Amino acid sequence: MQLTDAELDRMDAWWRAANYLAVGQIYLMANPLLREPLRPEHVKPRLLGHWGTSPGLNFCYVHLNRAIRTRDLDMIYIMGPGHGGPAAVANAWLEGTYSEVYPHVSQDAGGMARLFRQFSFPGGVPSHVAPETPGSIHEGGELGYSLAHAYGAAFDNPDLVVACVVGDGEAETGPLATSWHSTKFVDPVHDGAVLPILHLNGYKIANPAVLARVPEDELLSLFEGYGYAPVIVSGDDPAKAHRDMAAALDDALDEIARIQRAAREPGAAGTAGDAGGRPRWPMIVLRTPKGWTGPKEVDGVPVEGTWRAHQVPLSGVREKPRHLAQLEEWLRSYRPDELFDRGGRPVAALREIAPVQERRMSANPHANGGLLLRPLELPDPRTHAVPVDKHGTATAEATRVLGEYLRDVVAANPSDFRIMGPDETASNRLGAVFEVTDRVFAGERRGTDEHQAASGRVMEVLSEHLCQGWLEGYLLTGRHGLFNTYEAFTHIVDAMFNQHAKWLKVSRHLPWRRPVASLNYLLSSHVWRQDHNGFTHQDPGFLDVVLNKKAEITRVYLPPDANTLLSVADHCLRSRDYVNVIVAGKQPAPVWLPMDEAARHCERGIGIWEWASTDGGADPDVVLACAGDVPTLETLAAVDLLRQYFPALRIRVVNVVDLMRLQPAGEHPHGLTDAEYDALFTTDRPVIFAFHGYPYLIHRLAYRRAGHHHLHVRGYKEEGTTTTPFDMVMLNDLDRFHLVMDVIDRVPSLGGRVGHVRQRMADQRLRARAHTREHGEDAPEVRDWRWPY
């Protein structure tokens, strides 16, 4: 379908309008329509923002709009170079969405003045495609995740097309470089399509972009190797580029439609041109100048098409008359009088070519996923509970029990819940889910595979970046999920977690953004049980990263057993707009609490375990606190020893499930008041706290409490290797014997047997180590210990 001249003119007018609005946002604080000659005081004192990528983003926008109208497409737009915020805002304003969401930024001269002034201005809007920007699910401040977000949005949205511009800078990042492989995980029947547009504008801030400098045959080869059918659109002549882009886009969207039709028709079995049954999805490589249509030269050096166009091509505009004149000339080159009427409203010819209502990419509900969110159908966790007649007498692998619960979640929610993980679902013992679903794999499948299928609820790829990026895209478009992963390697996505938490923090304060499902992490294969792998796999520090983000966003749970894990998971899957981190082991371990008690304990988040305590509910000599499954085990084993050696000692056992309870109530919504905290921990008795992670974290949470001076924390102190489970806790002084020694050292009233018992504990540690080193396994007396009361 050839572009008619009239169409081309209207599209070019839109493009000029969007470019004008982008430049206006960066430079102007008054005189938005240039109704008078430009004067220094019309120009912002601080010139901030990124021009270089904006014309390319605008170019794509108007072409995608044409396609939406001609094909009635359901499409969203992910702008990888999200620092081109002016472009996203400009198009949303032209489409009318911006003024609907922010009525004071109306579609008239006054609104345009506010639109310009607010950009990157104190009290205004950020310079990036941020949560504040209608139509966005992707900020792009930290580059690398656009394509993963795009695929996440497309999964289980069979009628959605996600257009995704990938900048040539971002394309150098690792996460982006592997995101191209996402096609191996797209099911053309049940998923929507992603249309990647790799935008080669040649330069980053100061350097050429790598992919902009490889020969064309190599570039095509790369993307064919990634499994795409790439088409190159290249040029700096707008009219020719418009025609080429329109044709390329038509071809790509035809091909997407063909692939989906072929896959979805009854009896379909792959399509022509497939790679092992996998479609070759189209993609576009768009090569246009950086800062296209901006100043060609400034002060005698080239700007358009170079790295100098990255941010603000003309600097010191208030002070340099020549730059001021050049800015005015640049702005007028878009012929604003043809684009906006007297009142400052976009002229009818522009308004008419925009898609309408929810077809506008700036107003598409998929980009405000909370609008589409449906609560999960959740099974009653009690139906999966491990029966516990007496505290601590049952044994279970916590994540295996959770797996059965998740199996029922999957079965009840076949199209809006996914489990992501780097090849760990089975090894983390969630394998029951495979009774009702498969792992998604759109590549070649073989007889030796297990539970691989073109569609399924489990997505496994050895890239934490992809798992996280896909899940973020999936959640932000209104669905649910869980990311199960190795505890230590969650650090791989620290930066992605940060960005998602920042997105949620801002979103929560925008009433028009509806709440989305929480991002749920299940950290298993944790620090204390790395029998196969050792020191590199031992790092519980993700919790420290999480706690730096806003309290209103973050939740950390350390369920001590299978039943509490069920209760916590059920809670997390119902929550909205949080990041929930659950740490849980996969090894056989005691189940301490019957299900009803477990649910009550999790609801409180922290509590005294009276059944393990000996203080009769009042006036303990010592508090033994614990958080995490392994620390809880060692703590109760220590209590057992203490009860044997010091029968008169008044011990209180406090278990913490919800770590945020330790913070002051003023710091976190889950925080205990001082009175509540003191009632649990006392203000003057020694507290020996056995913690799953780095011990400082507990101090950081509790340093304001009255009893903090008496708080002594044991945790992981960065000692480890491939060794036995008990040797691991010994290496870090978290073992039961050491906890008893800690009590002895801190409780003055233990009486005469102290030295004798302390020596005995030290001897037992030595014996435990000697046994381990001789036999290669833990001594039965520690390995097989069970709570005997």
Place this chain on the structure above:
Amino acid sequence: MQLTDAELDRMDAWWRAANYLAVGQIYLMANPLLREPLRPEHVKPRLLGHWGTSPGLNFCYVHLNRAIRTRDLDMIYIMGPGHGGPAAVANAWLEGTYSEVYPHVSQDAGGMARLFRQFSFPGGVPSHVAPETPGSIHEGGELGYSLAHAYGAAFDNPDLVVACVVGDGEAETGPLATSWHSTKFVDPVHDGAVLPILHLNGYKIANPAVLARVPEDELLSLFEGYGYAPVIVSGDDPAKAHRDMAAALDDALDEIARIQRAAREPGAAGTAGDAGGRPRWPMIVLRTPKGWTGPKEVDGVPVEGTWRAHQVPLSGVREKPRHLAQLEEWLRSYRPDELFDRGGRPVAALREIAPVQERRMSANPHANGGLLLRPLELPDPRTHAVPVDKHGTATAEATRVLGEYLRDVVAANPSDFRIMGPDETASNRLGAVFEVTDRVFAGERRGTDEHQAASGRVMEVLSEHLCQGWLEGYLLTGRHGLFNTYEAFTHIVDAMFNQHAKWLKVSRHLPWRRPVASLNYLLSSHVWRQDHNGFTHQDPGFLDVVLNKKAEITRVYLPPDANTLLSVADHCLRSRDYVNVIVAGKQPAPVWLPMDEAARHCERGIGIWEWASTDGGADPDVVLACAGDVPTLETLAAVDLLRQYFPALRIRVVNVVDLMRLQPAGEHPHGLTDAEYDALFTTDRPVIFAFHGYPYLIHRLAYRRAGHHHLHVRGYKEEGTTTTPFDMVMLNDLDRFHLVMDVIDRVPSLGGRVGHVRQRMADQRLRARAHTREHGEDAPEVRDWRWPY
């Protein structure tokens, strides 16, 4: 050069020996040579480790050894699938290196017994290719970095060939996916070569590997697109695979030699087959079965060639006689009697085909880089000092001053110092280095580029993973460097930092591993000055991650001005085996200290600034502490206000450069004793601490101090956007006015004017905000404030 039958036999024997030793390590704790029938008690009680990748690693090893001998190559071997530790250890033992480094693991039957027993055994060695493994610079526990390490090792080592096996699991990670592009940064004249061997054994723990399931044309296309000339070697018949691999390796090494010769000969200008002047480096794709030569089936299900071969193919060997028999059969299939003599020593035919001395990959000094380390020639930082007549009166951009110092470092060390960064060297104002060097770019260069050349000391790529990975490889092979990057995005490499810190922690305790240069981070474009980018770019939390690692490894510096930055940088570049983190701004800011004072202040790491204090050296009413450039500025501005309003107030100003000084002496080698700490901070006076990062970090460091109860910390509390510098500190209550209010709220003895002054401060905050929101820039009275005394 065809492989003769005799050669093939000897190589196959080596391979069988290495495979035998790998299986022995995983399974056996006695009867290493199978001189008696295998009994349950010969088998380890806990079967741990990874068999699946080991035969492939061994296969490559023996082929690389042949090439080393026939070509007298200087070669090291990076094993991406580093969980195949048994393979690395097996070959080092066969080569004799293992017994040289660890004499108790001798090359005889007793040594072999110890070799087997120690593997993944309490008190023994880890299961991975760890620091303990001779010949390794890469652990590979956390996958993704092998190829970046390999290129880092090759830079500036023109005669070195780095063979790098990339596993098909690791190949799915983002960092690895972008590492292939490293060829665009290799200078064939001054750098060595990397020979990647992509090992497709088909499966990860449970899933097929993506690259193992793409059609062969697509696979070739992908690597041609990455810029390589790939050759595929494929098969499961050892004899044929040996011949094919030998031929492929010969071709690849011939091609490397040809590329280097062509580039290095006088008047060279590229070589045939180049892509834009860039050579097409060879690579090998090796496709062999996972767990090759292991059990084909176990309990009726296929194992060899499937995911079931990943870890321990035969489980429960002590308990299941059939598995025990199958293990014995498997071990005997390698015909150990032909491989080891009566004493357990490798037979002469094996010993003779190993390279000798430092040509052995297990003994190559490049893999123990400290052996080759040369101290840097460092300029005197005083020659770059900013002259300061009176404290705080000079102004400088700290990183610009550092840039001039680094220029001289570069000039004086033209072949063993590199600066890495994601396109930020100029924007971080280190641009003076370009007076003496260029950015490395081996792709096409154009006239609009600046400071791009085939060789240079600066490496910029928009991938923090590549920057960090390259630098790690460069440092571990005995060179020096600096990674300058955006503070917020250092989180992208949190996990890589963790792994490097873990590597150093273990290495420091291995006397045979010589100290290497520290990994130096320069975090600029920090949280407080993100004028162009806003909230996504505001995150000072990398420091929290760093502090979780061992105190003996980590150092954090927050120089308050240009002169202290010079002094700190000089110190860091001289240090060994640390990770040094330097946080420094790039904006114009006061220079507080003359150079001599700066040097003394940095040497102490913390100190009272008497010239700013009013307590006459004793008995302050309040301590104003600060760490970081912006907090120091706000603190001194607050001191100025306090001196105006409360002339009698006895103020002490403490500035912290070396954050570790705050920790107790028992916790960190730099930690102050309690007496020292109390002498600075007092035990009973309020301390208002203005901190660069998240405030909890200071509490975490100082919670044990006597005066902690009086410590009140201001820092970044996750509030921000694109706004003015002063608005940023106001958003986080770190501004001078708020610090004065904090003093007023905490010093009881201020007298009658308190309410009045407090109100005035609150008013000034409101006025500052109003000014900013109206004018888009900070009010001159805050922006232009200078220390007036």
